[in-house]
Amino acid sequence: MKRSRIPGRTVAVALLAIAASGSAVAAPKAGDAAPEFAGQTSDGETVSLSAYAGKVVVVSFWATWCVPCQKELPILEGIQQTAGKGRVQVVAINIESGDAFRSIARRATSLHMLIASDAGETAQRAYGVNGIPHLVIIGKTGRIIRIHRGYSEAAVDDVIADLNRALAQ
Numbered sequence: 001m002k003r004s005r006i007p008g009r010t011v012a013v014a015l016l017a018i019a020a021s022g023s024a025v026a027a028p029k030a031g032d033a034a035p036e037f038a039g040q041t042s043d044g045e046t047v048s049l050s051a052y053a054g055k056v057v058v059v060s061f062w063a064t065w066c067v068p069c070q071k072e073l074p075i076l077e078g079i080q081q082t083a084g085k086g087r088v089q090v091v092a093i094n095i096e097s098g099d100a101f102r103s104i105a106r107r108a109t110s111l112h113m114l115i116a117s118d119a120g121e122t123a124q125r126a127y128g129v130n131g132i133p134h135l136v137i138i139g140k141t142g143r144i145i146r147i148h149r150g151y152s153e154a155a156v157d158d159v160i161a162d163l164n165r166a167l168a169q
Contacts, residue, residue, distance in 0.1 A: 027128020034138040037123035039116030042105030047116040052089045056166040057138040061129045069133045080113040093118045139166045
């Protein structure tokens, strides 16, 4: 029996490619069913997408060191106040450590939107978050309407148009 010789580097690369393909989860896209997520409020309550079935849900991944995220929070607060909890639920998911999140949550008591922590990164993985800001608009049927990644203030009109489209469905 003749053995073929494969350089060690080639074998290692091939094994890594096989391992990555088996464990990699594709990021969801518009039209896909929104993945379930679980975050925690500062009170330790679990926050999940399924709790908002039938509503338009806006999920925003953010951090205190992200300047566009900081500018976005008051806009999201305005959306939550204007649309009302009966129609739209904004969930701002902080991606920082648990300690940082608790400190932030104590100072953000005037906000009416839901602020949750994803210190375990499960929601980030489920939604393919690899940079922030990252905003996902989920329709009443639980399908993703649109994902906004790395946007600026110039995208606000697009986000509002997407929300209006989701509310009209």
